[in-house]
Amino acid sequence: MNNAAEKKLALSHLWVAFAAFIVACFMGEYQVLERSGLFPSLESPTVYFASVSTHGVLMAFVLTTFFIMGFGYYIASTSLKQPVWNKPLAWGGFWLALFGVVLAAVPLLSGKASVLYTFYPPIVAHAAFYIGATLLVVGSWVWCAIMLVMFSQWKKANPGQNVPLAMFATAANALLWLWASAGVALEVLFQLIPFSLGWIDTIDPGLAKTLFAWTLHPIVYFWLIPTYTAFYVFVPKQAGGFLFSDEMARLAFVVLVVFALPIGFHHLYMDPEQAKGWKLLHGVGTFVVALPTLVTGFTVIASLEIAGRLRGGKGLFGWIGTLPWTNPMVLAVILALLMLIFGGFGGIVNASYAMNAMIHNTAWVPGHFHLIFAGTTVIMYLAVAYYLWPILVGKPLFSNSMALVQLWTWFIGMSVLTTPWHVLGLLGQPRRISTVVYNNLLTLSWKPYELMMILGGLILLGSACLFIYNLAKTQLTPLVGEFTAEIEYAEPIHAVGVLPEYLNDLKLWNKVIAILMAISFGYPILQFFFMKTFGSSVWGY
Amino acid sequence: MQTEPIQAKCKQFCRDFFTQLNAVHIDHLERKWIAISIIIITSLVGIIVIDAFFHGVNPPSKVETIDSASLHLSKEFAEENLGVQTDEKGNVVVRMVAGRYSFFPKHIDVPAETPITFRWVSMDVLHGVHIPMTNMSTMIVPGYVAEITTTFPKPGEYPLLCNEYCGMGHNHMWSNISVIEKEHWTSKQNTPVPAAKGGSVNE
Numbered sequence: 120m121n122n123a124a125e126k127k128l129a130l131s132h133l134w135v136a137f138a139a140f141i142v143a144c145f146m147g148e149y150q151v152l153e154r155s156g157l158f159p160s161l162e163s164p165t166v167y168f169a170s171v172s173t174h175g176v177l178m179a180f181v182l183t184t185f186f187i188m189g190f191g192y193y194i195a196s197t198s199l200k201q202p203v204w205n206k207p208l209a210w211g212g213f214w215l216a217l218f219g220v221v222l223a224a225v226p227l228l229s230g231k232a233s234v235l236y237t238f239y240p241p242i243v244a245h246a247a248f249y250i251g252a253t254l255l256v257v258g259s260w261v262w263c264a265i266m267l268v269m270f271s272q273w274k275k276a277n278p279g280q281n282v283p284l285a286m287f288a289t290a291a292n293a294l295l296w297l298w299a300s301a302g303v304a305l306e307v308l309f310q311l312i313p314f315s316l317g318w319i320d321t322i323d324p325g326l327a328k329t330l331f332a333w334t335l336h337p338i339v340y341f342w343l344i345p346t347y348t349a350f351y352v353f354v355p356k357q358a359g360g361f362l363f364s365d366e367m368a369r370l371a372f373v374v375l376v377v378f379a380l381p382i383g384f385h386h387l388y389m390d391p392e393q394a395k396g397w398k399l400l401h402g403v404g405t406f407v408v409a410l411p412t413l414v415t416g417f418t419v420i421a422s423l424e425i426a427g428r429l430r431g432g433k434g435l436f437g438w439i440g441t442l443p444w445t446n447p448m449v450l451a452v453i454l455a456l457l458m459l460i461f462g463g464f465g466g467i468v469n470a471s472y473a474m475n476a477m478i479h480n481t482a483w484v485p486g487h488f489h490l491i492f493a494g495t496t497v498i499m500y501l502a503v504a505y506y507l508w509p510i511l512v513g514k515p516l517f518s519n520s521m522a523l524v525q526l527w528t529w530f531i532g533m534s535v536l537t538t539p540w541h542v543l544g545l546l547g548q549p550r551r552i553s554t555v556v557y558n559n560l561l562t563l564s565w566k567p568y569e570l571m572m573i574l575g576g577l578i579l580l581g582s583a584c585l586f587i588y589n590l591a592k593t594q595l596t597p598l599v600g601e602f603t604a605e606i607e608y609a610e611p612i613h614a615v616g617v618l619p620e621y622l623n624d625l626k627l628w629n630k631v632i633a634i635l636m637a638i639s640f641g642y643p644i645l646q647f648f649f650m651k652t653f654g655s656s657v658w659g660y
Numbered sequence: 661m662q663t664e665p666i667q668a669k670c671k672q673f674c675r676d677f678f679t680q681l682n683a684v685h686i687d688h689l690e691r692k693w694i695a696i697s698i699i700i701i702t703s704l705v706g707i708i709v710i711d712a713f714f715h716g717v718n719p720p721s722k723v724e725t726i727d728s729a730s731l732h733l734s735k736e737f738a739e740e741n742l743g744v745q746t747d748e749k750g751n752v753v754v755r756m757v758a759g760r761y762s763f764f765p766k767h768i769d770v771p772a773e774t775p776i777t778f779r780w781v782s783m784d785v786l787h788g789v790h791i792p793m794t795n796m797s798t799m800i801v802p803g804y805v806a807e808i809t810t811t812f813p814k815p816g817e818y819p820l821l822c823n824e825y826c827g828m829g830h831n832h833m834w835s836n837i838s839v840i841e842k843e844h845w846t847s848k849q850n851t852p853v854p855a856a857k858g859g860s861v862n863e
Contacts, residue, residue, distance in 0.1 A: 164828040235825050239786050241802060242827065324786055324801050366684045388719040389788070390799045391806035395721035399712055406705045413697040417690060472708045473717045476795040480788045480823035547792020549823035552831035559819040559836075561792060619680035646723070653727040655802045658785045660827040 125196040125203050126511045128210070132189025133504065133511075135217060137587060139181035140497075144583040146174040148576040151536075155569045156554055167553040168233040168660070175236030176227060176252070178493070181220055183342045184255060186500050187296075188212070188262040190345050191289045193507065195266060197606045198283040198352075199273045204265055212265075216258025223251025233660055235551065237335075238311065240327050241655035246315040249307050256300050266293035274624065281618050284365055285352040285608055288372045292344040294625050295337055295376045298632055302333025302383070302640075314657065321654025325392030326647040332383035333640060336405075340379035342492060344372070346499035350419045350452060353506060355609035357448040360426025363418045365611035369622045371411035371418070377628055378408040381639035388475045397643050398472065404639070405470040412463065416456065423452070425612060447522045451502030454530040455495045462491030465541065480551075483544025490537040493579075498529055501586055508593050510604045517592035521585055528582035536575025539568035720798040720808035728802040731757060731783050744768050752776045758800045759783040761829035763820055769838045771845035772815045780806040788824035791837060799824060812839040 150170055153161045196203050203209055225247060226232035232248035270290040274282060282290075306327050313319045355362045362368070384401035387393050427438025443449050465487040469475055478484065505522045509515050516522065544550075546564050555562050555569075621627045686694075711717035731737040742755050743765045752774055757764045759782065770776050780789060780800045787800040798806040812818075822833035 164831075168825070168828065233828075239824070242785050242825075323803060325804055328786075328801065364685070364687060364690060367686060367690060370684075387799075389797055390801060391720060391804040392723060392801055393721065394723050395712070395718040398719060398721060399709070402708060403705050406701050409701055410694075410697055413700075414690075414694060417693045421690075467704065471704070473711065473719055473795075476719060476797040479790065479797050480799075481790065481792075547790065547819075547821070549788075549790065549821050549831075551823075551825040554831055556831055557819055557821065557834050559817075559834075561819060613685055616683075616685065619677075619684065621677070621680075622684070650723075650725060652725050653729070653803045655728060655785070658827075 122196055122202065124206060125193060128203060128206065128213070129189040129193040129507070130511045131213060132185045132192070133507070135213075135220075136182045136185035136189065136500075137504065137590065139177040139185070139220075141583055141587050143174045143177035143182070144580050146170045146177075148573075148580045150174065151569070151572045151576040154553060154555075155573055157570075157573075162554055164553045165230055165233070168235070169227065169230040171551065172233050172235050173224070173227045176223065179236050179338075179342075180252065180255060182497075182500075184216065184259050187292065187341065187345055188216075188259060190348075190503065190507075191262060191266055191293070193511075193606070194285045194289050194348070195269050198285040198608060199269060201269070201273065204269050204272065208261060209265055212258040212261025214258075215261070216255045219251045219254025219256075219258060221251070222254065223248050226251075237331065239331070240311060240314065240322055240324050241658045242660050243311070243315050243657050246312060249311045249315055253304070253307050253312070256304060259296065259300070263293035263297050266290050270625075279617070281615055282623055283608065284362075284368055285348055287369055287623070288344060288348040288351070291372045291376045291625060291628075292341060292348075294629060294632075295344070295379060296341045298380050298636065299334050299337035299341055302330045305333075306330035317657075321656050323647055323652050323654050325390075325652070326644070328387060328390060328392065329640075329643060329647070332386045334383070335386050336383040337379040339488075339492070340375055340408075343496050344375065345503070346455065346496045347372070347375070347415055349448070349499050349503050350415060350455075352608050353448055353503070354419060354452045355422040355426060356607050357446050357506070358423055358426035358442055358452075360422055360429050361612035362609045363421035363425060363612060365613075365615045366618070366622065367414055367418050369618070371414045373622070373628055374411040375408065377631055377635065378404055378411075380632055381635040382408060384639075384643070385470055385472075385475070388472060389479045392647075393643055397639070400639060402470065402472040409463070409467070409470075412459070416459070419452065419456065422609070423449075445519065445523060447505040447519065447526060448502045450523060450526050451498050454526060455498050458490055458494035458498070458530070458533065462487060462495060466491065478544050480549060481544035482548040482550050483541050485550050486537045486540030486544055489540065490533060494530070494533040494537070498526060498533075501526065501529065504586075504590060507606070508590055509602070510606055512594045513602060513604075514593055514596065514598045515602055515604075517589050517596060521589050525582050525585040525589065528578055528585070532575050532578030532582055534575070535578060536572055539571040539575070543568045720806055722805070722807040724805040724807065725803055726781055726805050728782055728784070731781060736779075737781055744770055754778045756780050756789075757783055758787040758789065758822070758833075760785065760827050761822070761833040763789065763822075763833070763835040766835045767838070769840050769845065770812065771842045772812050772839050773842050774845075775809055775811050777807065777809045780808075785826050786824050787822050787826050787833070789820060790823045791818045791820050794818070797823075815839045815841045 152158060153167050192203050226245035232244035234242050234244040266289055270286060310322045310327050314322050351362060351368045382401045382404035384393060384398050385405045388398055423442060424438050427441045430441040432438030432441035468478060469487060505516060543565055547561060548565055737755060737757055742757060744754050747753055754776060758780060780798060782800045782802040789800060790797040794812060796810050798808045800806050816839055818837045818839060820835050820837050822830060
């Protein structure tokens with residue numbers, strides 16, 4: 120299939136994603152250095168908070184959104200074996216999102232938007248920051264629309280056939296993101312942009328936090344679904360085996376998408392503007408969404424076991440040794456699962472309704488999400504890049520061994536960074552502080568952990584540089600001889616029979632989501648219009 | 661309104677849904693693992709729900725609004741009413757104002773092993789407050805009163821730290837709290853200690 124146009128589209132998105140990634144990695148290392156207090160000349164809250172805000176926006180919004188869009192376009196065109204629908208529109212979305220990023224970067228880098236990536240009002244940034252972020256999201260909606268159109272066009276053209284798993288997951292993610300982004304879109308359009316432009320005098324920070332919580336949980340699954348997609352559709356083949364269960368993968372994606380949405384209040388456990396019954400309801404939903412992750416762990420490990428045994432592995436654990444550890448995708452999935460086990464444990468602590476008080480907004484929280492996002496999720500983004508780059512640029516990977524070193528160092532660096540970070544949280548260190556100036560003996564116990572974090576950050580930064588170098592070299596080295604590589608999707612070990620329509624379509628789940636969202640967010644949002652509330656006026660920082 | 665057709669339709673839908681789900685091939689090992697996963701999740705949820713309903717273990721969730729712009733005019737949070745007080749029923753109530761960059765009053769004394777109700781308000785932006793190693797943790801959202809009741813089992817000097825980004829001086833936002841043995845505590849110890857900022861933590 121000649122899909123040069125799709126390759127160019129995917130590659131452009133992925134380069135924006137990884138450019139944001141490498142810039143943000145440098146910022147991350149600067150932040151651990153600044154925070155440690157070892158270098159008094161570095162200390163500056165103005166620079167620190169501008170950096171933290173930019174690091175968060177680049178990693179959480181730019182790396183993810185562009186990666187997901189580029190990955191999605193290529194998955195759609197190769198798994199459905201058809202060109203991307205309406206390519207001019209796709210490019211329009213790309214340029215719009217990129218323009219939004221540039222527009223937001225100006226106030227971010229000049230210290231006019233040091234409101235962090237959660238932008239909690241009534242602290243207000245320059246309007247260009249909110250407008251830029253909105254354009255990024257609108258660009259991603261273009262992607263969602265194209266994914267859903269391609270999904271339904273294919274279904275119409277192939278009645279009675281099962282949508283390929285990779286496309287089912289990608290379309291499910293598009294649906295998830297449309298629902299998820301609605302909360303923050305309401306906040307930005309009706310509260311933050313008018314507020315920052317002075318069109319309205321006051322806003323209710325309680326309502327703003329509630330709308331942000333709507334987005335804040337499912338956005339994590341928006342980032343995670345491409346990682347799970349790679350687990351299911353690439354890993355088994357790369358390991359030399361088969362997918363253990365195609366059907367369970369679909370069920371897992373459905374439960375992820377449906378239950379990731381109505382549970383955002385676990386971010387508001389400690390907040391005064393929502394009542395305990397609603398928090399408990401969202402808390403129970405938070406545990407439900409652990410189920411698809413437990414199922415995914417089983418299916419992926421079972422698929423690896425099939426591969427290990429096909430390669431001659433014997434005994435209870437012998438199959439682990441026979442896995443192709445030198446395949447970047449296989450190595451990455453093993454490391455990702457290790458980080459998922461520890462990160463998942465931490466997540467259970469966070470999700471636990473009242474126990475959350477012990478770690479809420481402490482250093483534990485960034486420790487947790489670095490382990491599970493920058494660890495589990497991003498290591499698979501890196502592995503997918505190593506897999507796709509030769510296909511997209513038509514040249515072999517510059518160095519496989521460099522890729523392996525890079526993945527190992529990413530894992531080691533993330534362990535060295537996040538373990539002390541969790542401990543700091545348990546020792547009471549708040550998150551988001553630029554220096555430690557508390558006059559208290561407790562802070563003495565923090566010192567060694569902060570030093571360890573510098574080392575972790577340094578390992579990660581080196582690892583990130585190797586990654587970019589390897590990709591750039593792959594693309595820029597002239598091709599000697601012939602090279603062709605095509606994307607290969609894993610086959611299930613049991614052929615999939617006729618699936619029920621609800622495992623082959625998203626219409627029913629869209630309705631279920633609408634009902635669950637109305638139940639879990641309906642009254643909690645309406646209450647702000649029923650009770651007497653007092654808005655806040657604009658504050659700088 | 662006729663409900664029977666709707667009921668019949670729902671029943672039919674559920675029947676079809678589960679018949680189809682049963683027809684989906686799921687390996688017997690995976691079925692077992694799903695059962696184990698459900699048991700794990702149910703027991704975790706069970707502990708949380710039982711604690712919430714029968715032991716009253718809940719996060720701070722009293723939805724009460726207040727005008728953060730005019731706290732000084734409100735009776736409850738006027739300057740002279742801040743700090744530790746014992747109400748007519750003998751409950752210890754602490755009223756605190758969070759503002760960039762401190763908690764007011766700067767220093768308070770509270771008794772150990774006594775339920776204490778904290779009432780926190782913000783006079784400007786979003787703050788959070790946590791006393792490390794305790795569950796005295798809440799967000800302080802402007803426009804709302806954050807109320808939380810807790811008991812400190814161990815006497816000692818504790819820092820009280822702002823844990824939500826509130827501006828460039830966020831890390832300077834802290835104060836101290838002394839938890840005093842129950843028998844040595846008297847309710848009048850609510851006047852701010854003059855040298856609180858440099859307050860030593862040496863026992």
